[in-house]
Amino acid sequence: MIDNGGGSELLPRLCCPEKGPNGYGFHLHGEKGKVGQFIRLVEPDSPAEKSGLRAGDRLVEVNGDNVEKESHQQVVNRIRGSPGSVRLLVVDSATDERLQKLGLECTEDLVRGLPDEKLEEAKSGGQEPREAAQREPDVAEEDKKKKADGEKEEEEEANHAAQRKELRPRLCRMKKGPNGYGFNLHSDKAKPGQYVRAVDPDSPAEASGLLPQDRIIEVNGVCMEGKQHSDVVSAIRSGGDETELLVVDSLADEFFKKCNVIPSEAHLKGEAPILAGILLRIGVI
Structure with a gap:
């Protein structure tokens, strides 16, 4: 894992596991009512554990590409298609909440610290920006559109075979x-x-x-x-x-x-x- 240099400061983390004989050693899943893909379990002594990946982390980027709005299978395919190693930008729940309150998009630039103006705002306990407060309704609107288009049903059908293989x-x-x-x-x-x-x-x-x-x-x-x-x-x-x-x-x-x-x-x-x-x-x- 790349050290963020911030001690206990709440910042995104960049985890770069190298694939072992049994893969990377973590389980990925979606959560009802939440957008994105989450780390469900990290196997002991696995490349994922050694890279600093933790159960409950939300996956933001894979190899520098934002995956927050991608389907479960799209994210899985990205990770599996990465030869030898993979770069995963993740946030734990506390960091996720903090960045949303500050109105900051989670990117790799934040791994080493917040911008000065946002750092001051965080220290002064500034008000939650309006754009962050409005983020959830936007997500709900997008989900509505997905259902109307029937995308969710098609995506689940496409994922069915892969999911059966994984439940073993x-x-x-x-x-x-x-x-x-x-x-x-x-x-x-x-x-x-x-x-x-x-x-x-x-x-x-x-x-x-x-x-x-x-x-x-x-x-x-x-x-x-x-x-x-x-x-x-x-x-x-x-x-x-x-x-x-x-x-x-x-x-x-x-x-x-x-x-x-x-x-x-x-x-x-x-x-x-x-x-x-x-x-x-x-x-x-």
Whole structure:
């Protein structure tokens, strides 16, 4: 990440991750009622995490091009089309709010600091500029026009195949360390199955890509659907010093359940199940 030199000052950030064997290691999604694309999750020890990217950041530019009004798939395509590395200009929610109040457009120039006149205005607690206050109605008007033209429906249809590919189980392989694997299991009374409650930092579990709230589908190739907590623990222990867990996050879990399909290793790379009418706006990059 390029240092903004401003300590705790609220400024945009420029994150430049280099693509690793598993991609950049972050998840992108749209939020209802908000314009733009947001970082949903940053995988531990990934190029994205090392670049300074954070969950909740709003994506403003990709390789110097503003993407605030682009569709989810357009943004995903831009990032995927960038060879080797990508430049992402992002803002967290507090910085986003501050820039809007000052009437400033978020650009790469602001990474190193605000213009002098705006810095004085920020220090004096100046009034919210009229143009910033009017920004939301403009967005609402644009959304209205999109709906009238039917663009939203066309865009979702175009994205459907890509989204199905991205909602998949994950296979996490780990070797026991001095303190075990480094994760805890728990049950949720409201939901069937066994879930990952916590993943210890710098543990074998974290290195394998296991995440909190993942649901366990298989242990060492054996399906755990309908099994009790003790059964899952025993299956993990029976693997000795190594274990292999097939898991799904909450979005993938919901998708497969609505398709009435139990995830398996066949879904890691093969054809994902099709669910007519379900369009989950989520990207994994």
